[in-house]
Amino acid sequence: MRGSQRNWPLLRLALSLFTLRLGATMTAVGLPLLVLERYGSGLQAALTLALELLPNVLFGAVVGDLVDRGDPRRYAMGGALGGALVVPLLAAANDLWQVQLLAIASGVAYAFGVPARMSLRTVAVPKGAELRGNALLVSAQRVPNLIGPAVAGVLVPFGLSLLFLTDAAFALIAAVLLIGMPAPPPVPLDDRTSAASAPPGRAALVAVTLRRMFVDNVRELTRLVTKDRFLAVMTLTSFTYMFGFGISKLFLPLYALHHYSQIPGMFGYLSAGIGLGASLGGFLAAMFGRFRQGAVYMTVNVIEGVCWLLLPLLHHPAPAIGVLVLAGAFEAVGTVVFYAEVQSRLAARMTGRYFALLVPLCDACLVLGVWASGALTGFGEPSLAALIAVVIAGPALMLAPGLLSGRAASPKREPAAAVIAEER
Structure with a gap:
């Protein structure tokens, strides 16, 4: 680079x-x-x-x-x-x-x-240089x-x-x-909720803050995302992906314990495999820049889902670690595409607000995934692996029209800024 x-x-x-x-x-x-x-x-x-x-x-x-x-x-x-x-x-x-x-x-x-x-x-x-720059940051x-x-x-x-x-x-x-x-660049004053409009009193201030947190910001971001079908699909799949990732947090140690009990530290080796793949995927993501990004995003999610589905069928350490290296690599490519598309489609002044809303919701989906995996452990590792595959690959396939039809954002304009102006 x-x-x-x-x-x-x-x-x-x-x-x-x-x-x-x-x-x-x-x-x-x-x-x-x-x-x-x-x-x-x-x-x-x-x-x-x-x-x-x-x-x-x-x-x-x-x-x-x-x-x-x-x-x-x-x-x-x-x-x-x-x-x-x-x-x-x-x-x-x-x-x-x-x-x-x-x-x-x-x-x-x-x-x-x-x-x-x-x-x-x-x-x-x-x-x-959104794709190359974000590839470096993800790596x-x-x-x-x-x-x-x-x-x-x-x-x-x-x-x-x-x-x-x-x-x-x-x-x-x-x-x-x-x-x-x-x-x-600072957020213009016109884009901020005016503190002067808040009625006096501590209770009123709390009410205004809560409304801004859970109503105003959510409504604004929802309008912003739904104006861009491609971005809306990527946002939705990020939630389902984190749910699947939460399931994997319990599935992976269970798999290591039940399939490789004779190998101390196998859980660490499997985790390192994902880390190795993610490192390679972050560096290699720029190679996919010449392809349609929606197709790349859909494909890497599907392949990663297949990797998780295959894992319980493997009973030797080398192929198991190899499959997780692939899963980590494709996850990193999908993450690079996601960041690059968000940056190119959102106005610079909206990026922080978008991620401020997205990250807590993703964390909530992660926690829900952990809880769900705890409730479903009785069904065995193959069932958990199948669920991971479904929630990672399924939404990308079901929402493929939105990914494949999304037009590339022009670097000469800021679509999000136009959307905000239109809403006003």
Whole structure:
């Protein structure tokens, strides 16, 4: 990517995403181990992880509004610094409720950081280079999924506190890398909900905030997405995909335990296979730029679904890991296409708000998928794998007309801006 090497904002954002994600993957290993080792409860470990997602699910919309009104760079840096302060305290917590409270605090930092970093994509990725630029950014987020768990495995014998301290150090580096990033264009005053229109009183302010979170922003984003059939289909399939991903969070360790009980750590090897595939897929995604992106998006979802469907039929480690490498690669290609299409179809000033609404809903679908897999474990791994395949590939096939008929967005215009003007 010769062009992206001269783009310092893109490289800074990519390195920031890389270091932040690298630390997060190690905490993802350390936090459930901490709860399991100290309190011996898988249910409490699941609850703790769910609590970490809760702030983003509940307050993602209002956070997006704050990002729109402020400087995304400050929110992105503040989210990273907040995580760096909270995460090291996990090992020092004495009671389970303290661990869970810190998990919620970590989730708050995450909730502020995600839409802010998404918004910074608009200034880091130049017009006309959406596919290549987003391919680099997705790879920067996917490569740590391979490296992080491996590093965590090396550090675990030295104590879980070292994992959390390492995460904090990477978060600090991620914040420093954002210094000097250019600011996205501010949201015009006409596009903001006027605070002056709010009636006086604390209760009235809460009511206005809730209305803005769950009514105004949702209605505006719904109108925005439904004006673009292609974007509407991709948004819907992102929800079903995350539901399937939630199912896989329980399916994969069950599969490793039941099929490869003689191989300690097989769950880690399978996860590393997905991480390896995702890393390769992020780098290779730019090769698909000459094809119709709707067809690419549909195809990679279908192939990934087939990979999950085949997994329970495999009883040897090598082909099982190989299939998951393919699944991870196609997932990364689909993610690159998704980000590139969103950026090219939405006005720059709407990107942060779109992702602020999308990410909490995706997190909610992820949690629902985990719960559904827990309720369906009695049906066996083949049934869970079939359900994963259906919810990943099925919507892409059923909504194929919307993907295949979607016209490419012209880089010379901002369709979302035209939609907003039309609505006014």
